[in-house]
Amino acid sequence: MDFLNPVINGFSVVLEPTNLLYCLVGVVIGMLIGVLPGLGPAATIAILLPLTYGVEPVTAIIMLAGIFYGAQYGGTITSVLLRLPGEASSVVTVFDGYQMARQGRAGTALGLAAIGSFVGGTAAIIGLTFLAPIVAGFALDFGPPEYSALALLGILLVATISSGARAKALVAAAIGLLLATVGRDMFTGESRFTFGSMQLADGIDFVPIAMGIFGLGEILYNLEERHRAAKAPSKVSNVWPSRGDLKQASGAVGRGSVLGFFLGILPGGGATIASMASYAMEKKRARQPERFGKGAPEGVAGPETANNAAATSSFIPLLTLGIPANATMALMFGALLIQGVQPGPQLVEQNPDLFWGVVNSMYIGNILLLIMSLPLVGIFVRILRVRAAILAPITALITLLGAYTINNSMFDVTLVVVFGIVGYLMKKFGFEPGPLVLAFVLGELLENSLRRSLLMFGGDATGFLTRPISATLLVVFVLVAFLPAIRTFIAKRKGGAGAVTTTNNIEEKV
């Protein structure tokens, strides 16, 4: 049982009072921002990055992770009660959740979602516990060529999945890669793109970029009155689902856990895709698919389970390969780097306390969230009435003052505001900020491994194809890059574009 020793030691890390406290803080913040319209988990994590400077790495990641999966729980509440998805991953919950609320079964919908989320989250943690060390062991043999291919594929997939035009997402990724080159070249020591500025000589810090583009950019974007004032019900009764409801939803919960777990691992996958896929699957499997969209409990339980399972399992590529699977994980990656921890296959071996501490904290977090979503749900329903107009200046001030505390310098604050403008304009012109931040954090790794591989191969780029893993990854890369073009071509020849429109509408909302 040697394998289980570090796992059990991880629990002693979690149970330290500080870590428990930060876990609680994280899930409460996650739940709150899930409920409140406006900021998503990525923006919140970006804004709160300065908070992680003063604490241990494991404590920091425990809190940030709590925000991420907590938001999956909280996002359900607005979907069900107001027909406004609090988070992108709860969009499909609106379809049946809101219908259930109209039929006076809001409590049941919320209860099912909470229980589903808990089951999905817990199943995914168990899956993570067993799968992550295997993946990490496998990845220990990865050399620079494999990492180059993996990073390239990761960036491409994230750009592909994001809403809006793919070319624009790729442009954003390219800008992120360029920003990552600012500063001293690791190999030759030459300064790049510094324009003689001393403050740029060491490169641009990750935190101001993330805080500006994700945080402030989103705050500014939300100022354009995107959130209609919705009237929230003052209380929700009877959140404990009946035995019949539970029985009806249990299949959906089980399938959602498995589906979400696997979709979460894939780069570019994650909570949003998992919830959509689960909804589609439940509907396809149902004996009376016409019930869907009219308040089918499975339509709430399945997607909510899947999004939480995916949110949890998307930690696997980050913690085992050092490749973030989505924009939020890119922020975690950045947070770990700030703390001097390099995520990668060595993490499980060299830093078992951190690895298992974070993983095991999710059990505690999920239990806390279950408590908050069932007996305490009334409190969060009341928070729905806090107006966006009051929150916006508070978040903006947190961002500015937080940015100052990074290095006690106004230069960082200015950078945050500048990147805030960039982030706002990007969103306005349809460029997703996610790929930029992801590419920025992977930029250095990608360049280093690419240059090392070229040195290994003596400058011969075909060397990538001589190694099985890098070759496979590159083939997948090419497939992903050109598949949509081929598909559009075929669709055009068939002349059937109508079916795709609805899907696009939903994706754009995301």
Added chain:
Amino acid sequence: MSAGRDGSSAVPSGGDANDLPEALTPEQLAAQWEAEKPPAAGALANAGSSLVVLAVGIGALVLSVSMGLGTPAAPQSGLWPFMISCVMVGLGLFQLILGRRNRDAEKFTRMSLAPVTGLVTLAAMVALMPLIGFEIPALILCVIWMRILGGETWRSTALVSVLVVAAFYGIFVLALGTSIPHLF
């Protein structure tokens, strides 16, 4: 991802509209969201953003060539930025030619004055903070954002603004003891 597609095939259109007022099928919801989206920007905005991308790409291209490319076997500093800028120029051209009719850019409307106002207050705060501390700029920022941008009443604006600034003072100055410039 295919949730919407399935939704459109299986749900009868408008069948239950009478039984449940305000009940919308997934595709009606999608249509409603679509209608509520801010108006899309025209071809000019798309062309403009593509040109910016092109300009950045070409600028980076020129700079990276001047850094020296080296050979694949012995790359110099400029090679990697050069590769990225090539991709960027390619994507910029692609966007310029094929992306003209994309509807993913948003038009700037009267609403866009709100972020501009917000930005001005943020810039003012950055400029004033080193001079007079954060309290007064933060208070002004709160008042502008809540009263003018958010349409709160004067009463709640004043109350919340004062509370917020006091809370920030308590957290950042008293509790954490950070060196944020402060007046009091």
